[in-house]
Amino acid sequence: MKVEKSCKIVHKTQMGDAVFMVLEAGDMVRTSYRNPGQFVHIRCGDSLLLRRPISVASCQEDYPSDLVTIVFEVRGAGTQWLAERKLGETLDVMGLLGNGFPVKPEGRYLLVGGGIGVPPLWGCAQRTSGKSTAILGFRSKDKAIMTDLFNEDCAKTLIATDDGSLGYHGFVDALVRQELEQDRNYDAVLACGPRPMLKNVARAAKEFGVPCFVSMEERMGCGVGACLVCACDMKDGSRKHVCKDGPVFDAEEVDWDA
Ligand SMILES: Cc1cc2nc3c(=O)[nH]c(=O)nc-3n(C[C@H](O)[C@H](O)[C@H](O)COP(=O)(O)OP(=O)(O)OC[C@H]3O[C@@H](n4cnc5c(N)ncnc54)[C@H](O)[C@@H]3O)c2cc1C
Ligand code: FES
Structure with a gap:
């Protein structure tokens, strides 16, 4: 059910380039x-x-009041405005929207995040408390966020950086291959990050026969399936709404060459 709420900012911290914010959200989660x-x-x-x-x-x-945590980076006017809000101010928030990752608490998943795609995987790590493995990729050490939180909630956390300043020197899909070579006993690979990363992670998961679900990013208008701004091309020729049908899709469904 879609709800629109006035949400009070009850916690706000800077985390490198990202802002970590906790909102009081009425009964939104319930x-x-x-x-x-x-x-x-x-x-x-x-x-x-x-x-x-x-x-x-x-x-x-x-x-x-339920609590909702968001982590975001400033990209343009909207996120700049958001980053300037102070503790105690209220935000006009619609949510919770869309379909997330198909995570079962008893499951074990390989969580793969790139940059500002890392935050939603934390919820997956918490849901599977200590059983999943995280592979997190950043441009460099100073861009790394939330690694301590994943360390707490995952069995293992591996880091990759593009410049080698922290962890593995290279992209996350190479670490995904390394991990799946040693252990393919995961229920699924769950990934969020830039599209080229998702495409490579999906390919790696397919090579090892492990199901893969990806969170797709498209610009949005209405957020509830009414305007078509967020259309994403599927392999079968159809177009799905990232806001309503996604943002998470089975990687096998997505037309990666569109
Ligand atoms: C389902 C979904 C979940 C998201 N979750 C997060 C999150 O947890 N943390 C976070 O920091 N960001 C997230 N984003 C991206 C975030 O929505 C955009 O950064 C934001 O809308 C940009 O708005 P703006 O007004 O600051 O910038 P604008 O002035 O609108 O745009 C500035 C730049 O950001 C790019 N941009 C705008 N919208 C998007 C978008 N939807 N995806 C990718 N690039 C975009 C533009 O191309 C432009 O270059 C998510 C996007 C989607 C679709
Ligand atoms: S944003 Fe309007 S249909 Fe998805």
């Missing part, structure tokens, strides 16, 4: 949480017509 990887659609000031989609990094039912 009424619309389905799985990790859903997103919220946030109004960013009066001058911007369109809301901005941000993944839920973590959420919990709480009384009197």
Whole structure:
């Protein structure tokens, strides 16, 4: 069920280039949480017509108000406005929206995140408490975020950086191959990050016969399936809405060459 709420900022920290923010969200989690990887659609000031989609990094039912954590980077006017909000201010938030990752608490997953695609995988790590493995990729050591949180909630956390300043020197798909060569006993690979990364991770998972689910990013308008701005091409020739059918799709369904 879609809900629109006035959400109070109750915690805010800078995490490298990213902002970590916790919102009091009324009964939003109780009424619309389905799985990790859903997103919220946030109004960013009066001058911007369109809301901005941000993944839920973590959420919990709480009384009197549920808590929703988001982690975001400043890209343009909307996220800049958001980053300037202070503790105690309220945000106009729609959520929780979309379909997230098909995570079962008893499952064991290979979680693969790139850059600002890392935050929604934290919810998957928490849901499978200590059983999953995380592979997190960043441009460099100073861009790395949330590694301590994944260390706490995963059996193993591997880091890759493009410049080799932290962990493995290279891209995450090479680490995915290394991990699956040693152990392909994962229920699925779950990935979020830039499209070229998702394409390579999906290919690696397919080589090892492990199911793969990816969180796709497209620009959004309405956020609820009414405007077609967020269309994503599928292999069967259809176009799906990232906001309503996704953002998470079976990697086998996506037309990676579109
Ligand atoms: C389902 C979903 C979940 C997301 N989760 C997060 C998150 O957890 N943390 C986070 O930091 N960002 C996330 N994003 C991206 C975020 O929505 C964009 O960075 C934001 O909308 C940019 O708005 P802006 O006004 O700051 O920038 P704009 O001025 O609108 O754009 C600035 C730049 O960002 C690019 N951009 C805009 N929208 C998107 C988009 N949807 N995807 C990729 N690039 C975009 C533009 O091409 C432009 O170069 C998510 C996007 C989607 C679709
Ligand atoms: S954003 Fe309007 S249909 Fe997806």
